[in-house]
Amino acid sequence: KAGVTQTPRYLIKTRGQQVTLSCSPISGHRSVSWYQQTPGQGLQFLFEYFSETQRNKGNFPGRFSGRQFSNSRSEMNVSTLELGDSALYLCASSLGNSGGTKETQYFGPGTRLLVL
């Protein structure tokens, strides 16, 4: 079974621009979560999408947004880029079962974003 894929793998932007990152989950997985990884803050949760709806959201400004399509693929958008947005952006997919049922998130390779 193919793993989680993310495109592009590397991106260089300048301050004030916007960027869109893409994530294709493992076949059959309906939940996609996005995380930001930086040396100072580690891995931090951005948001989670399930069945084309944002189900959970982390503590990031409104410049960070996302969406999910009917085939479970997801995109993340960052508008008005700041230098501090430079990071590795990771997406993770899972079945999306809520409640007490067990499930595991599997991560993609990430998109490395550099803001100049």
Added chain:
Amino acid sequence: EDQVTQSPEALRLQEGESSSLNCSYTVSGLRGLFWYRQDPGKGPEFLFTLYSAGEEKEKERLKATLTKKESFLHITAPKPEDSATYLCAVQAEGAQKLVFGQGTRLTINP
């Protein structure tokens, strides 16, 4: 607020020298505790999920254990290819997001 603390931050071992990594956590109600391995420039690779105190899981040279307050990742007779950052994360009941620790950077010298 859910919180995860990993220690040590970095650990350097000789090949064959066994040791343990620690993950202390506080969570409102534990749905699962996860261990991942991350190589430089790559995404985290899933290793184990633990769900309840007393549970243990093994894979090759790695063994993960869980108590009500912490988890240990024991590495037995490590090899240089075990060098990586090991991440611990918790998932609270009813939640989807993972809360990660800062990781332990493990280096195995030949």
